[in-house]
Amino acid sequence: MSEGFKLEIVNPESSFLLKEGVSEVVVPAFEGDMGILKDHISIISFLKPGLVKVFEGTNEEIFYVDDGIVEFKNNCLSILTSNIFNIKKMDKNIVRDALAKAEQETKKNDISDQNKYLIDQKIEVLKNLTLN
Amino acid sequence: MASLDDLKKRISSVKSTQKITKAMKMVAASKLRRAQENAEKGRPYSDKMNNIILNLSNSISDKENSPKLLTGSGDNKVHLCIVMTSDRGLCGGFNTNIIKKAKSYFQKIQDEGKILKIMTVGSKGYDQLKRAYKENIIEKISFKESKNANYFDADKVGKIVIDKFEKKEFDVCTIFYNQFKNVITQIPQEQQIIPLKASETEGNSSEDNYEFEPEEDEILSNLLPKNISTQIFKAMLENSASEQGSRMSAMDNATRNAGEMVDKLTIQYNRSRQAAITKELIEIISGAESL
Numbered sequence A: 001m002s003e004g005f006k007l008e009i010v011n012p013e014s015s016f017l018l019k020e021g022v023s024e025v026v027v028p029a030f031e032g033d034m035g036i037l038k039d040h041i042s043i044i045s046f047l048k049p050g051l052v053k054v055f056e057g058t059n060e061e062i063f064y065v066d067d068g069i070v071e072f073k074n075n076c077l078s079i080l081t082s083n084i085f086n087i088k089k090m091d092k093n094i095v096r097d098a099l100a101k102a103e104q105e106t107k108k109n110d111i112s113d114q115n116k117y118l119i120d121q122k123i124e125v126l127k128n129l130t131l132n
Numbered sequence B: 001m002a003s004l005d006d007l008k009k010r011i012s013s014v015k016s017t018q019k020i021t022k023a024m025k026m027v028a029a030s031k032l033r034r035a036q037e038n039a040e041k042g043r044p045y046s047d048k049m050n051n052i053i054l055n056l057s058n059s060i061s062d063k064e065n066s067p068k069l070l071t072g073s074g075d076n077k078v079h080l081c082i083v084m085t086s087d088r089g090l091c092g093g094f095n096t097n098i099i100k101k102a103k104s105y106f107q108k109i110q111d112e113g114k115i116l117k118i119m120t121v122g123s124k125g126y127d128q129l130k131r132a133y134k135e136n137i138i139e140k141i142s143f144k145e146s147k148n149a150n151y152f153d154a155d156k157v158g159k160i161v162i163d164k165f166e167k168k169e170f171d172v173c174t175i176f177y178n179q180f181k182n183v184i185t186q187i188p189q190e191q192q193i194i195p196l197k198a199s200e201t202e203g204n205s206s207e208d209n210y211e212f213e214p215e216e217d218e219i220l221s222n223l224l225p226k227n228i229s230t231q232i233f234k235a236m237l238e239n240s241a242s243e244q245g246s247r248m249s250a251m252d253n254a255t256r257n258a259g260e261m262v263d264k265l266t267i268q269y270n271r272s273r274q275a276a277i278t279k280e281l282i283e284i285i286s287g288a289e290s291l
Helices: A092-107 A113-131 B004-059 B094-111 B123-136 B151-166 B216-289
Strands: A005-011 A014-022 A024-029 A032-036 A043-047 A050-056 A059-065 A068-073 A076-080 A084-086 B078-084 B115-121 B137-141 B172-180 B186-194 B211-213
Touching (some): A014 A050, A043 B004, A068 B216, A076 B004, A092 A113, B078 B151, B094 B115, B094 B123, B094 B216, B151 B186, B151 B216
Parallel strands (some): A005 A076, B078 B115
Antiparallel strands (some): A005 A014, A024 A032, A024 A043, B172 B186
């Protein structure tokens, strides 16, 4: 038996990442961050804006996602997301733009509580990113 | 009989047309490769999405209270048809095929006495439908500015659709597009997206026990609007690949036809040139003989 499980990240335009033998993935699930290890129970959940951390042995890769759905089944983790960036390759300017946009959105009065929660999350994550 | 000069002009005009069609074919061929790649890359997302929704809807216990997008509004009166076509012409039967398919569906719906509403995506579809179905078209969208099909555009269409559904403007929604099979074959498709048809979500309906976080209903109601956009995006990708494929083969045919025409005209030109020379010779000879 291999040590890890299979990870597949797809966005509408393409298959973003396909990896075998991942040891742990931390996803920003809607109700809190969730670490997924091998032989996790089958689960479906959706994501809030945040960071996806992929551990592969001692390697660690971090991605930023806007939203998404995760499905884990038979040791295969699929993440569907419409917007994903690798943190290392992410342009600071893009982060700032996204942050400004999100901040503008919170100022609107007619957003639902859930949307507000999501946007607040987004702002927090993006702010942290700009600091680094 | 056309004069030699006319023929000459004709030949050169056909030749320049041929140059244009050839260039268009080349352009379509290179665009096709990209569009095809995109269409293939986009498939896993929509397939996965479908799979997840299938698993979810299987495990939903309370079918009656499940989201309306899945089960429908309970009525079957107003049909919304989204006809997806290209923004540019000169691509063979591409648009005509979709329109034909859509029109036969429209006919069926109207025969059954249901109300028909049409939304056109892409300007060519609107051009062809506006004559017969002017009063049925409620919305026309075109993405002339965006070069490639992108998710952002699809999401826009999706949001309009969902908005209309929530306002109870229609009960059933069907999209029409061309599925890209290969360069010469594109199959016009009709796909019902609201309510989600069971036949499409068959696949591997293995009885998995999933853990859901948060509740099934909540996930579903978040997922279904996204699925609409995804399905529309898929249709857009398939469409753009089909459009380029169709244009490529149409332009290929046109180039070949132009070639044949040039050959034919050249023969005609040579013949009449020879006939003119022969005629002149005869005149000279008979003139000399009469002396």
